[in-house]
Amino acid sequence: MVVWTDFERSTIENIFSKINYEVVGPAAISRCLIVYPWTQRYFGGFGNLYNAAAIIDNPKVAAHGLVVLKGLELAQKNMDNIKATFADLSKLHSEKLLVDPDNFKLLTDCLAIVVAAELGEDFTAEVHAVFQKFLAVVVASLRKQYY
C-alpha cells in the first residue's frame, strides 16, 4: 500500500494542474522514440518515424502522447489505488500490446525530463523526488499483471 504524504499529494496535483498536456504528452513520447529507438517497435502502424523531425511532426505520435498523459492523469486522480485502477491497462500492455515492461521506465525517464523543462525552477529537488516516486508507482502498477 503506497503511503502519500500531504506534501506529495499536493505536489502531484500541482504538477498536473501546471503542465500543458498537449505539450508534455507528445514531447515525452516523441523523446522516448528518438532517444530509445528500439521503442519504435511498438508503433509500426504510425507511419513515418524515420528521423527525429519526422517523429516530432507525426500526428499519430502526438495523439498517442495525449492518450498516455490522460492515463497518468487517471493515476493522479486515483492516487490511493493506482494498482487497481491500472489492472486492466496492465493486462492490455502485457497480453495484447506485448510491451516489454522495461520500456515503461524509459518513457517515465523522458517524462521526468520533459516535465522538468516545462516547470523549470519550480521543478525543485523535492518536487522531482515526488514526481519520480509517482512515476515509479505507475510503472509498478503497469508491470503488475505481467507473468
Added chain:
Amino acid sequence: MTSLTAKDKEVVKAFWAKVGGSAAELGSDALARLLVVYPQTKTYFSHWKDLSPGSAPVKKHGATIMNGVSDAVGKIDDLTGGLLSLSELHAFTLRVDPANFKIFAHNILVVLAINFPDDFTPSVHVAMDKFLAALARALAEKYR
C-alpha cells in the same frame, strides 16, 4: 568500444560549449537531486555533516563531478584512455556501484532540461544520453 558516432560527438561538443561555465553549478544541482530523489545514494557520503541541497560539501562535490564531465567531453575520442585514473579511483578507492552512474546521468539530463529548455532538444538528449553512458562505461572499466 564506444558507439558514439562522429555526429554524436559533434552534437555533444556543441551543446557543452553552451553549458560553458555553468557546469559547476549544474553539477551541484544534479548531485543535490541525486541525494534527495535517490536517498540510497547518501550511503556514499556518510562522512559529510550536511547532505542538504544547498550545503557546502554538496555544492563543492557537485562542481568537482561536473568538471570531470566537462573534462570527459574534451576526451570524447578516447574516454577509456582519458578516464583511466578516474576509473581506478572509482573502482579501488570509492567503490561506487556502477548502477549509480546511470542514476546520476539521469539527474544530469534533468538539470540540463531545466536550464536549457530550448537547446536540449530530443536530438541533443539522445547524444548526451549516449555520451554519459559511454562515460559510465569508461568509469567502470577498472572495476573487474
